[in-house]
Amino acid sequence: MRIASKEISAVSLVKEALGKAKKYEDKNIFVSLNEENALRKAKEIDEKIARGEKVGRLAGVPYALKDNFLSKEGMTTASSHILEPFESPIDSTTVKKLESEGAIMIGRTNLDSFAHGSSTENSYFGVTKNARSDERVAGGSSGGSAVAVALDIVEFATGTDTGGSIRQPASFNGVYGFKPTYGTISRYGVVAMASSTDCIGFFTKSTEDMDLLMEICSGQDENDLTTLPDYYLDSKIKPAKKVGIIKDFDNDKVDENIKNALKEKVEFLKKKGVEIVELNMPTLKYALAVYYIIVPAEVASNLSRYDGIRYGFRSSEAKDLDEIYSKTRNEGFMTENKRRIMIGNFVLSSGFYDAYYLKAEKARTKIIEEYENAFKQVDFIITPVSPNPAFKIGEKVNDPVSMYLEDVMSVPINLAGVPSLAIPAGKTKEGLSLGLQIVGPRRSDKALLKFANELKEESDA
Amino acid sequence: MKYIPTIGIECHVQLSTKTKLFSEVDNDARGKEPNSCVSPVDYALPGMLPRLNGEAIKFAIRAGRAMNCEINASSRFDRKHYFYPDSPKGYQITQFYHPIIGEGYVELPDGKKIRIEHAHLEGDAGKLTHFDTYSLVDLNRVDTPLIEIVSMPDMHSAKDAHDYAKALWRLMCYAEVTNGDLYNGNMRFDVNVSLAEEGAAELGTRAEVKNLNSFKSVERAVEYEIKRQTKLLEKGEKIIQETRGWNDATGETTGQRSKEEAKDYRYMPEPDLPPINLSSEFIEEESKKLPLMPKDYKEKFTGKIADDTLEVLLDYPALMKKLAETKDVKRVSNWFASVLLAEEKSAEYLNDLPTAKQLDDLSEMTKKGELSSTGAKEVFLKFFDPEMGKRETKVIAKELNVIQENDLGELEKIVDEVLANPATKQAQEDFKNGQEKVIGFLVGQVMKASKGKANPSSAQEILRKKLA
Amino acid sequence: MKITREDILHLAKLSNFSLSEDEIKSLGTDLENIIGYISELNELDTEGVEPTYQVFEMENVWRDDEIKEQEASREDLLNLTTESAQDQIKVPKVL
DSSP states (O other): OOOOOSSSOHHHHHHHHHHHHHHTGGGOOEEEEOHHHHHHHHHHHHHHHHTTOOOOTTTTOEEEEETTBOOSSSOOOTTOSTTSSOOOSSOOHHHHHHHHTTOEEEEEEOOSGGGOOSSSOSOTTOOOBOSSOTTBBOOSSSHHHHHHHHTTSSSEEEEEESSSTTHHHHHHHTSEEEEOSTTSBOOTTBOOSOTTTOEEEEEESSHHHHHHHHHHHBSOBTTBTTOOSSSOOGGGOOOOOEEEEEGGGOSTTSOHHHHHHHHHHHHHHHHTTOEEEEEOOGGGGGHHHHHHHHHHHHHHHHGGGOSSSSSSOOOTTOOSHHHHHHHHHHHHSOHHHHHHHHHHHHHHSTTTIIIIIIHHHHHHHHHHHHHHHHHHHOSEEEEESSSSSOOBTTSSTTOHHHHHHTTTTTHHHHHHTOOEEEEEEEEOTTOOEEEEEEEOSTTOHHHHHHHHHHHHHHHHO | OOEEEEEEEEEEEEOOOSBOSSSSSBSOOTTOOTTSSOOTTTTTOTTOOOOOBHHHHHHHHHHHHHTTOOBOSEEOOEEEEOOOTTOTTSEEEEOSSSOSBOOEEEEOTTSOEEEEEEEEEEEOOOEEEEOSSEEEEEOTTTTOEEEEEEEOSOBOSHHHHHHHHHHHHHHHHHTTSOOOOTTTTSEEEEEEEEEEETTOSSOOOEEEEEEEOSHHHHHHHHHHHHHHHHHHHHTTOOOOOEEEEEETTTTEEEEOOOOSSOOOOOOEEOTTSOOEEOOHHHHHHHHHTOOOOHHHHHHHHBTTBOHHHHHHHTTOHHHHHHHHHOSOHHHHHHHHHHHHHHOTTHHHHHTSOOOHHHHHHHHHHHHTTSBOHHHHHHHHHHTTOTTTTTSOHHHHHHHHTOBOBOOHHHHHHHHHHHHHSGGGHHHHHHHHTTOTTHHHHHHHHHHHHTTTOBOHHHHHHHHHHHHO | OOOOHHHHHHHHHHHTOOOOHHHHHHHHHHHHHHHHHHGGGGGSOOTTOOOOOOOOOOOOOOBOSOOOOOSSOHHHHHTTSSOEETTEEEEEOOO
């Protein structure tokens, strides 16, 4: 990471980043730029350096903030209409920690509204385009953040991953994207999607950068009672001797390019003396159904607070209190938000709770057990992130089920709460990025990053 | 036809923790400006997560123990969804599936045991004030910790309901989990009333009267419902299952728009709060902190305080605690009873009780005869005087000039003076001639000469000796 | 599972959406497809399995009962609402 110093000033780093952000305006990466604040903060850091004062580990490093993180700088929209306008009076924990180390937020990145989606097409502010192709989606929901890093606009970007929202756009754009163990980074001040699977993570260009960000941003937070005391357990750090591949994911729905990328990595590991183990994980095929029951339920619940009463948008059409609710919510939410909220209310409603919601939470137990068993046999698992590289804009947006199928390989990880890192894995002939993910047992986060680094060094050599 | 009423009561108790259930703002909004006790969590900004107040868990354990309830080792929170401006999150955090307090019972004064089905922790709602064309929303009360206590339908009369409500109030006050201020809604009762023909196997359809905030209104609402439902049944009409409101002025319940479909709250486990799994040691430790309960005081004071007096005094938990600290419970309780019974200001008086030392000194001085019973009462009343109340008993007594003259030498001198006074000559003669009553006149003269400080019985004794 | 117009209207009511006619139709189709997909879970045997609501391994996490200054003031919060009066949030009369 390039950090401000006597040689490179923070102002020049920030100016460069803002310049690139503007150059790629057509990609629709940012919801808003934070130019004034960013330049002011950069100047302050340069002055500190000039005075010989101590600066943070991220001094002057420009970064992009997914627009579902609360920050006092500018509007927080979650790419929705219903939070328009919403100027947060508080900062999310992640923003606080990054800024205390001197990182500078240059802009807020686009996402699927409320992070509902796998393409960043469901944004109130339009589609974000893939870093490699204007015809293709950026992936989602953290599409803007992935593209901002892939196009080298910023050194890193924040993301949220509820069912693949960091890893899939990372793999669609050829960068690292990390979803840590559930509870590693505080969710405080991040617009909630599904509380039991939401994870905060990052996009970077290297595993070292990722490690540094994890060290800075992890840890117990008194504002989030579901945070772990530390970033990893020492006991989980060990060299990978056995790596698993999931047989159940090897089917004709997976694109040949991705199959080949996986094969290459597997061969490479074998050469290194790593034993490859084929795993049977038959419950995983139900993970997507489980996910699309549990997550909408939590979504319906978490999005109840957007009602036009206390903040954000209130419909001007509303004539009475009932209409403030129903018109504000109907006008303020996008179609995909409505689908998920209604599905959530369906699976929670009386008469369906046991058959859907409770059943799904039981199935979740089986999925967790399947991972636990797998990690008795192997140190890590390597799988594709999604069945295909970036698809065409418009291809799936009106067919929710085919869009959901995009998440088939990413959601089981969120349901189990285990960490997973998306790593770049070459390109297709047309130049589209490919990615794979490495999955580890709970709280093996640091070991996972180390293993990923070994994978890269050797294959690059 | 004879109908048997069956009554179950749900009671919401506001807990008197320092802070709210899910954020560190002041939990006591009485007398504070609207929305001045509201955190971003209570306001339900995006991305806000509940921060559970551990004290509420401990309060719940004490409350449960006060009702002889099991404390469930494993409990957790759930979300109950509904849209209303008093509910910023769009859901209430409650305990639907796994409440912290399990089965127990509350004993009524007549010995009846009312079973508790369960009790759970939850957050309160905000407050709306209605005007001509608009309403205003104050979120101060949002997520004040509550425990909701659900009774079994074990009551069968308005008196039962009244006694249960009152017993519950006492238990919660003695457990020190609530301020018990009914006027300010610290405890609110929802009463379910149904009638069934005598001998019927099943209960009748019930009506629920919501938001009663006094024992009297609980009693009256039940009385009214029994009458209303009896009339309907006698006419052959059906009781509709509905929620009814109570009008304290008219003494009537009225049906609130009955919703055709039952509300669907879509309960869901709260994913933002880790589960609660209490060790038996933890539960035991908290249980031990349960202060003395009304029944403990009854046991302690039987024989020392008359039953009916005790029953009155039991309504004042702080007073009972104070009595337990004093040496002469009989005397002290009498003073309190006479003050409380005689004065309208009783509640006010009880906000700031005298110290045990003040009360013990007062008992001691009375016992020694240094104070007459009237003098003692005067001093006692001054304990509640904002200016004098904090002084030592003796100092107050001196200031009031009510200490009796017990120095016999001194008293004898006064008696001699009185007897030497020609104005008493006739009386002395009359006494010697057997007119017993005259002694009173002479004692009076001694009292007068001593400016009221003489101990009348000592004065009489000396007089009798001298005139013998 | 067939999702009727009444089902959609009921879910819209629970969700508090004033859906347009077009939305009632299109969301009807979408929801029927999605519910069809998630219903595949019926095949999985979960007999005797305990549900997992959270993948967080800690329990009994709570805070002390001490008043603390909050990050946003009453003014900060009320400034966010469309309408306020007398330090309260103003809404049309609640019936």
